Amino acid sequence: MVNGGNRTDTLPAIRVRGLVTRLGGQTIHDGLDLDVRRGEVLGLVGGSGSGKSVLLRTLVGLLRPAEGHIQIHGQSIDRLGQAAGLERRIGVLFQHGALYSSLTITENVALALIEHAGLTRAEAEDLARVKLALTGLDPAAGPRYPAELSGGMVKRAALARALSLCPEVLFLDEPTAGLDPISAAAFDRLLVTLRDALNLTVFLVTHDLDTLYATCDRVAVLAHKQVLATGTLEEVSAIDDDWVQAYFHGERGRAARSTQENR
Numbered sequence: 226m227v228n229g230g231n232r233t234d235t236l237p238a239i240r241v242r243g244l245v246t247r248l249g250g251q252t253i254h255d256g257l258d259l260d261v262r263r264g265e266v267l268g269l270v271g272g273s274g275s276g277k278s279v280l281l282r283t284l285v286g287l288l289r290p291a292e293g294h295i296q297i298h299g300q301s302i303d304r305l306g307q308a309a310g311l312e313r314r315i316g317v318l319f320q321h322g323a324l325y326s327s328l329t330i331t332e333n334v335a336l337a338l339i340e341h342a343g344l345t346r347a348e349a350e351d352l353a354r355v356k357l358a359l360t361g362l363d364p365a366a367g368p369r370y371p372a373e374l375s376g377g378m379v380k381r382a383a384l385a386r387a388l389s390l391c392p393e394v395l396f397l398d399e400p401t402a403g404l405d406p407i408s409a410a411a412f413d414r415l416l417v418t419l420r421d422a423l424n425l426t427v428f429l430v431t432h433d434l435d436t437l438y439a440t441c442d443r444v445a446v447l448a449h450k451q452v453l454a455t456g457t458l459e460e461v462s463a464i465d466d467d468w469v470q471a472y473f474h475g476e477r478g479r480a481a482r483s484t485q486e487n488r
């Protein structure tokens with residue numbers, strides 16, 4: 226861009242400063258800072274109960290922080306409720322897909338388009354079919370209900386719904402949890418393809434080391450209520466921390482690394 230572009234183009238996609246979250250009398254995050262760069266896939270890892278999902282829910286505006294600031298593309302998420310433009314700029318895939326069981330797959334994806342983009346039902350369903358095709362879902366799945374699909378198909382449908390409003394930032398909570406290794410690897414490839422094609426920034430919570438190696442540009446480690454480190458997998462896995470060492474250099478970490486090296 227000429228003259229280095231405007232200032233908002235150089236801001237991180239997500240910027241978190243001094244975040245404090247409290248739930249049920251417990252402090253989950255205490256002075257947490259994080260930057261997610263535009264166009265990157267950032268993987269958030271951390272021990273069970275370290276606050277990864279709570280962080281994701283806070284970043285998308287579902288939980289209100291006790292203290293601190295969160296900006297998405299330079300816009301404060303305190304105003305997410307009022308800033309419809311910002312709400313439409315983010316897409317979320319929750320851990321269990323969170324599709325409406327009483328709606329068909331096409332209807333699930335069309336819903337956001339009717340509610341937030343003001344499309345008619347027919348227009349929304351046409352566009353929903355395009356979004357479903359984008360995620361590689363068999364068109365025959367469109368008229369079916371979530372309970373009639375495999376776990377991998379539900380994840381793809383949920384991804385289509387998360388992408389329905391053409392977000393710039395995509396949040397994914399454990400997208401490959403519960404998938405068999407082949408479906409998980411296919412989902413990882415899909416994520417990278419879509420990131421490249423749609424120029425997405427992706428914030429990904431995962432335990433899945435194969436997913437980290439296959440998709441992430443950088444990794445952030447959540448520990449001791451803060452982001453302990455952010456960097457490439459190589460940088461982060463070298464950190465002198467017991468959890469980091471056990472996670473990246475334990476048996477599963479070695480297996481994931483060797484799978485990636487053999488690709």
Ligand SMILES: Nc1ncnc2c1ncn2[C@@H]1O[C@H](COP(=O)(O)OP(=O)(O)OP(=O)(O)O)[C@@H](O)[C@H]1O
Pocket residue numbers: 248249253271272273274275276277278279280
């Ligand atoms: N709605 C809630 N009310 C009270 N406490 C909560 C709530 N949601 C989460 N917590 C607590 O916040 C802490 C962090 O939970 P969170 O789900 O973010 O962990 P996580 O890192 O995603 O864990 P896992 O990897 O096991 O999914 C836990 O102690 C959890 O019990």
